[in-house]
Amino acid sequence: MGVSRAAAAKPALVEGISAKARLHVVTGKGGTGKTTVAAALALALAETGRKVLLAEVESRQAMAQLFDTPAMPYQEQRLTGTANGGELFGLAIDPEQAMIDYLEMFYGLKRSARGLRKMGAVDFVTTLAPGLRDVLLTGKVKEATVRTADGSPYYDAVVLDAPPTGRIARFLDATQEVAKLTKFGPIAKQSEGVIALLHGAKTRVHLVTLLEEMPVQETLDAAAELASLGFRLGSVVVNRARPTLIGPDQIGADGQVDLQLLAAGLREARLPDGHAPALAAEMAEYAQRQRVQHENAERLDALDLPRVELPDLNPPVQLGELKDLAARFLADGERS
Numbered sequence: 001m002g003v004s005r006a007a008a009a010k011p012a013l014v015e016g017i018s019a020k021a022r023l024h025v026v027t028g029k030g031g032t033g034k035t036t037v038a039a040a041l042a043l044a045l046a047e048t049g050r051k052v053l054l055a056e057v058e059s060r061q062a063m064a065q066l067f068d069t070p071a072m073p074y075q076e077q078r079l080t081g082t083a084n085g086g087e088l089f090g091l092a093i094d095p096e097q098a099m100i101d102y103l104e105m106f107y108g109l110k111r112s113a114r115g116l117r118k119m120g121a122v123d124f125v126t127t128l129a130p131g132l133r134d135v136l137l138t139g140k141v142k143e144a145t146v147r148t149a150d151g152s153p154y155y156d157a158v159v160l161d162a163p164p165t166g167r168i169a170r171f172l173d174a175t176q177e178v179a180k181l182t183k184f185g186p187i188a189k190q191s192e193g194v195i196a197l198l199h200g201a202k203t204r205v206h207l208v209t210l211l212e213e214m215p216v217q218e219t220l221d222a223a224a225e226l227a228s229l230g231f232r233l234g235s236v237v238v239n240r241a242r243p244t245l246i247g248p249d250q251i252g253a254d255g256q257v258d259l260q261l262l263a264a265g266l267r268e269a270r271l272p273d274g275h276a277p278a279l280a281a282e283m284a285e286y287a288q289r290q291r292v293q294h295e296n297a298e299r300l301d302a303l304d305l306p307r308v309e310l311p312d313l314n315p316p317v318q319l320g321e322l323k324d325l326a327a328r329f330l331a332d333g334e335r336s
């Protein structure tokens with residue numbers, strides 16, 4: 001494994017990120033930060049000295065923006081390297097190209113790809129039959145995960161920026177559905193391999209959430225659904241967590257700040273006490289948000305899963321901030 005490739009320091013991963021997992025699936029409610037978290041996790045894995053592939057399946061080109069590279073072609077592209085020999089590659093998986101690969105791999109049909117496109121077969125599979133589309137996408141993810149070169153794994157880890165929680169179970173089990181139709185032949189065999197990998201010990205599904213009502217509900221629902229289907233959950237990634245800035249003695253039972261006290265405090269700090277009302281309003285608002293965060297964090301206790309907390313930064317997150325987020329997936333990351 002690439003883990004022993006160079007002599008430079010190799011940090012360990014936090015508890016929620018299994019060092020043995022080869023495929024990390026990152027899902028969550030739309031907009032909670034799946035792409036950002038997948039990229040940060042991939043970068044963290046590279047920082048442990050691994051050779052990592054970050055794959056996306058929704059054709060958003062979100063990764064290209066994050067890493068400030070041109071739009072990604074359907075080809076693995078090196079995004080960055082680390083001092084200890086770790087490497088990060090990116091791939092935007094395109095269903096049409098995945099289909100062409102597939103036919104070539106199993107039926108030697110390379111030359112007929114154009115014919116298929118003419119017949120509308122590519123359109124049918126990639127747009128009209130969403131189940132088949134997902135089969136092609138997960139099939140490509142499996143190929144990259146189990147690929148070998150000279151007898152050893154080509155990638156030490158693959159991180160998938162996956163579809164949102166509402167679609168994740170169907171996406172991951174699309175092959176299971178289609179496999180029911182094909183019992184024999186190369187496709188049936190390939191299907192078994194995909195199902196075995198996705199449900200197996202080398203795969204972990206991580207759930208990204210914000211500490212808000214709806215994302216937490218979707219996280220709880222998805223965790224139950226995925227577990228019941230036999231997928232292995234890794235961690236809950238609490239994204240955009242805000243620090244606790246207001247203590248219980250700074251806010252009244254009514255949720256308001258004592259103006260007199262605040263004005264006195266400002267004077268003591270040699271600041272104009274005229275700011276007290278505006279500051280009090282902001283404090284009350286922040287305290288309210290803190291309460292909501294706290295309540296939602298408690299709801300997540302229902303899940304017996306390790307949690308990784310990422311701070312709320314100034315969006316949009318770029319490569320520099322991504323490194324700070326990546327550090328949270330590494331042991332002792334918070335200190336660095």
Ligand SMILES: Nc1ncnc2c1ncn2[C@@H]1O[C@H](COP(=O)(O)OP(=O)(O)OP(=O)(O)O)[C@@H](O)[C@H]1O
Nearest residue numbers: 030031032033034035036240311312313315316317
């Ligand atoms: N920890 C963070 N701090 C600040 N901004 C963040 C953080 N995480 C994500 N963002 C910002 O939030 C926005 C949404 O993030 P991202 O694209 O990763 O979410 P997503 O779940 O992948 O969205 P979609 O469902 O559209 O794919 C982006 O502008 C991103 O820069």
Ligand SMILES: [Mg+2]
Nearest residue numbers: 034035060062
């Ligand atoms: Mg995204």
